[in-house]
Amino acid sequence: MHGQFTVGLIVAYTAYLGILQAPIRQVTGLIQQLQQATVSFERIETLQAAVPRVVSPPNAIKLARFHDRIQFDRVGFSYDPSVPVLKNIDFSLAKEQVIALVGSSGAGKTTITNLLDRFYDPTEGKITLDGVDLRQADLESLRQQIAIVSQDVILLDGTIKENLEYGTPNASEAAIWQAAEAANIATFIRDLPDGLATQVGERGIRLSGGQKQRIAIARVFLKNAPIVILDEATAALDNESERFVQASFDRLMADRTSLVIAHRLSTVRHADNILILEHGEIVESGTHDQLMAQNGRYKELYDLQFT
Ligand SMILES: Nc1ncnc2c1ncn2[C@@H]1O[C@H](COP(=O)(O)OP(=O)(O)OP(=O)(O)O)[C@@H](O)[C@H]1O
Numbered sequence: 001m002h003g004q005f006t007v008g009l010i011v012a013y014t015a016y017l018g019i020l021q022a023p024i025r026q027v028t029g030l031i032q033q034l035q036q037a038t039v040s041f042e043r044i045e046t047l048q049a050a051v052p053r054v055v056s057p058p059n060a061i062k063l064a065r066f067h068d069r070i071q072f073d074r075v076g077f078s079y080d081p082s083v084p085v086l087k088n089i090d091f092s093l094a095k096e097q098v099i100a101l102v103g104s105s106g107a108g109k110t111t112i113t114n115l116l117d118r119f120y121d122p123t124e125g126k127i128t129l130d131g132v133d134l135r136q137a138d139l140e141s142l143r144q145q146i147a148i149v150s151q152d153v154i155l156l157d158g159t160i161k162e163n164l165e166y167g168t169p170n171a172s173e174a175a176i177w178q179a180a181e182a183a184n185i186a187t188f189i190r191d192l193p194d195g196l197a198t199q200v201g202e203r204g205i206r207l208s209g210g211q212k213q214r215i216a217i218a219r220v221f222l223k224n225a226p227i228v229i230l231d232e233a234t235a236a237l238d239n240e241s242e243r244f245v246q247a248s249f250d251r252l253m254a255d256r257t258s259l260v261i262a263h264r265l266s267t268v269r270h271a272d273n274i275l276i277l278e279h280g281e282i283v284e285s286g287t288h289d290q291l292m293a294q295n296g297r298y299k300e301l302y303d304l305q306f307t
């Protein structure tokens with residue numbers, strides 16, 4: 001305006017202005033990232049500061065390999081003090097026996113298995129394993145004894161091999177294949193272009209329900225725990241994969257002690273003892289034949305499925 005600026009100076013000025021803008025924008029971007037990181041960090045801190053409610057007591061008893069029996073002694077439990085979930089649960093499971101839990105949804109079947117693995121402690125009564133109250137047992141020595149195939153199998157975003165080894169970090173390649181074989185999943189893995197190195201995707205999204213279950217079963221074979229909990233999936237599998245899963249379940253239960261939650265009554269027919277659970281209480285128990293003769297709730301459930 002006053003004739004003092006040359007064209008060159010104006011060009012240089014706008015160029016410098018442009019160069020100045022970029023770092024300013026970067027700084028504001030950084031502030032945003034910092035804020036996000038602060039929030040995430042707080043969440044991580046909360047998680048890390050969480051104190052487990054269930055811990056090994058001082059002078060915990062290290063459990064030897066399971067050899068005698070599990071005893072539920074008038075066990076009562078509630079997640080929320082005002083809502084009782086289990087009442088007066090009393091049963092015993094001897095070595096190499098199979099106990100089946102049957103009952104409608106929400107009856108408390110999964111909760112019983114949560115107590116056996118000591119994810120929670122009973123609010124009444126006690127659970128003993130070979131005569132040791134679970135609350136007095138060393139937690140690690142307890143959990144080493146028990147393997148679970150849960151209702152909804154959770155796979156980690158990684159390879160099939162990593163998912164199989166989870167729980168048994170030092171397994172040999174041969175042991176892994178043996179477990180896969182026993183779980184009826186070896187052929188499937190062998191036919192994959194990447195074999196054991198195949199990525200399963202987030203939560204195992206690239207596998208079918210039946211394949212995921214068989215991977216979970218293989219994991220249990222690999223862990224080789226003396227006690228197994230099978231929480232049968234409620235989601236229906238097609239007949240073919242159900243046959244595969246059933247065959248590997250049967251192999252898994254042979255010479256192990258099992259607690260089986262069955263939605264398909266065909267699974268429970270051969271159990272040594274069947275417990276019928278209603279609203280957190282055992283309303284009937286016995287073998288298949290005894291319960292059929294009793295003509296009670298079990299027979300009712302059975303007839304519903306097969307007629
Ligand atoms: N983590 C939890 N916190 C609070 N309540 C829970 C929790 N888990 C289960 N419950 C409640 O406890 C009761 C028993 O649940 P549980 O999962 O044992 O049923 P289930 O017999 O396994 O049923 P399903 O056949 O559907 O698997 C239900 O009423 C449920 O709402």
Ligand SMILES: [Mg+2]
Nearest residue numbers: 109110151231
């Ligand atoms: Mg359940």
